[in-house]
């Protein structure tokens with residue numbers, strides 16, 4: 001794998017907000033009920049400031065958003081690593097990545113299939129004061145994105161829910177299974193969007209088979225892999241497919 005890089009430690013990501021070193025279970029339960037967050041999402045809610053540091057200013061989530069939003073410190077790191085005036089966020093969810101791309105100064109085209117979730121992403125971008133830099137498109141990235149040209153395409157596809165973590169190894173390079181199939185299609189669509197001249201970025205489970213990733217690189221393309229470590233724990237991989245200069 002050309003240009004494979006080592007681990008990237010991303011520091012920070014307070015579990016409780018500033019000035020809140022601990023909270024009682026009773027007050028957590030009251031807050032969950034007030035914010036209509038189901039009990040099963042408690043462990044994600046405990047990490048709310050890690051996902052969005054401005055959570056208390058009106059950030060809104062749905063169930064999928066709770067377990068799939070990219071932690072803010074990771075999204076900010078990815079945004080710094082993605083240089084480009086126009087970035088496509090193909091699977092925007094509740095906006096964790098799109099917000100950080102816009103905050104870093106890029107214009108963003110954000111796609112999501114879910115009308116309600118893209119609305120949450122728009123509101124969350126307003127909380128961060130960056131909604132003006134993001135065009136939110138409710139639709140299928142594969143069809144709605146046809147004809148779009150961009151400098152960078154960021155792909156954060158659904159991993160299939162929290163069950164991925166129990167799998168020994170996730171293979172995205174072989175085209176078999178829903179994630180591999182979607183990743184293969186998305187990478188092909190993304191390459192068209194960048195005319196083969198820009199970077200295609202994949203955000204993948206930490207147990208992705210690295211050897212299998214080698215096959216994803218096209219001719220004249222390097223694959224760079226960052227291991228995302230937050231507070232000492234491996235969280236995910238960011239894979240950069242970059243044209244060789």
Ligand SMILES: C[S@@+](CC[C@H](N)C(=O)[O-])C[C@H]1O[C@@H](n2cnc3c(N)ncnc32)[C@H](O)[C@@H]1O
Pocket residue numbers: 064065068069070090091092093094095096097098111112113114117139140141142156157158159
């Ligand atoms: C893992 S989440 C993205 C999380 C996002 N990076 C964040 O930080 O909030 C994946 C999203 O992709 C959306 N999605 C799935 N298939 C799609 C498609 N074909 N086109 C656009 N969005 C799609 C889902 O609705 C879901 O919101």
